[in-house]
Amino acid sequence: MHKIAISNQKGGVGKSTTSINLSAGLARAGKKVLLVDLDPQGHSSLGLGIKTENRQTVAELLCQDNCTIKDVIQPSYIENLHVIPSDNSLSAAEVKLAQTTAKEFVLRKKLKNAEYDFIIIDTSPTFNTLLANAFLTAEHIILPVQLDFFSLAGIQSFMESINCTNEKAGSLVEHHANIMGVLLTFYKTRSNLSKRVLDALKDIFGEKVFDTKIPENVKLSEAQESSKAVFDHDPKCSGAEAYHNLVKEVMGRLTNVN
Numbered sequence: 508m509h510k511i512a513i514s515n516q517k518g519g520v521g522k523s524t525t526s527i528n529l530s531a532g533l534a535r536a537g538k539k540v541l542l543v544d545l546d547p548q549g550h551s552s553l554g555l556g557i558k559t560e561n562r563q564t565v566a567e568l569l570c571q572d573n574c575t576i577k578d579v580i581q582p583s584y585i586e587n588l589h590v591i592p593s594d595n596s597l598s599a600a601e602v603k604l605a606q607t608t609a610k611e612f613v614l615r616k617k618l619k620n621a622e623y624d625f626i627i628i629d630t631s632p633t634f635n636t637l638l639a640n641a642f643l644t645a646e647h648i649i650l651p652v653q654l655d656f657f658s659l660a661g662i663q664s665f666m667e668s669i670n671c672t673n674e675k676a677g678s679l680v681e682h683h684a685n686i687m688g689v690l691l692t693f694y695k696t697r698s699n700l701s702k703r704v705l706d707a708l709k710d711i712f713g714e715k716v717f718d719t720k721i722p723e724n725v726k727l728s729e730a731q732e733s734s735k736a737v738f739d740h741d742p743k744c745s746g747a748e749a750y751h752n753l754v755k756e757v758m759g760r761l762t763n764v765n
């Protein structure tokens with residue numbers, strides 16, 4: 508089983524869009540996939556049409572000892588793709604979680620017996636107990652980056668957060684989260700600025716920058732509005748083609764690792 512967190516402390520860079528379409532693409536490739544929405548905004552849940560009214564969500568999973576993944580997993584409209592949804596109740600749950608013992612290890616423990624080929628975790632753009640739980644569950648991190656002037660600013664502190672979590676908490680359970688890939692999103696024909704930012708990213712991450720680049724494509728937003736993965740909204744659009752390529756590249760990298 509591969510566990511991948513989609514994370515960047517910068518907001519609006521395509522984390523949820525990538526979580527939804529990578530999960531859907533892996534499921535379409537025949538993999539059994541669990542998407543965990545760890546963001547109180549609940550965008551991954553909404554984008555796949557998962558309802559949370561009168562249901563237990565990831566908030567209960569993290570805060571109630573007797574709540575198990577069986578209580579919170581919902582099937583999606585896509586075969587092989589299940590979701591542990593989230594909504595704004597996760598904000599209060601995060602405050603409660605932050606006061607409990609071994610607070611960073613709760614998600615890891617609850618997912619221990621999950622039987623999936625892939626677990627994809629969508630994260631919020633805030634470093635808090637939820638993000639620590641994601642880094643202590645996932646062994647791989649995909650970092651979506653939008654090539655703009657500010658995109659490099661937060662990367663160093665983001666990498667420090669991962670290293671610090673690995674050293675202080677991961678070492679206790681022999682867990683080490685690694686950046687598996689850097690994914691360029693909202694990609695447009697290169698301007699001089701984006702070329703400079705891309706060069707800087709390649710200096711830091713080398714071959715970890717995915718060959719696949721996700722173009723700016725309004726079909727990706729429209730798909731979310733209609734609660735569908737892009738493959739079911741407009742299978743021929745450039746966004747669908749790019750996420751299809753990302754699925755292949757992710758599976759290829761994991762084959763090389765194992």
Ligand SMILES: Nc1ncnc2c1ncn2[C@@H]1O[C@H](COP(=O)(O)OP(=O)(O)OP(=O)(O)O)[C@@H](O)[C@H]1O
Binds near residue numbers: 523
């Ligand atoms: N490649 C793209 N082309 C056009 N629009 C996109 C693309 N990727 C994402 N979007 C849109 O941009 C907005 C932000 O994307 P998304 O929600 O995936 O970012 P995020 O990193 O999850 O944001 P947050 O930090 O708030 O969780 C959404 O409205 C989404 O539909």
Ligand SMILES: [Mg+2]
Binds near residue numbers: 522523524546548631
């Ligand atoms: Mg999001």
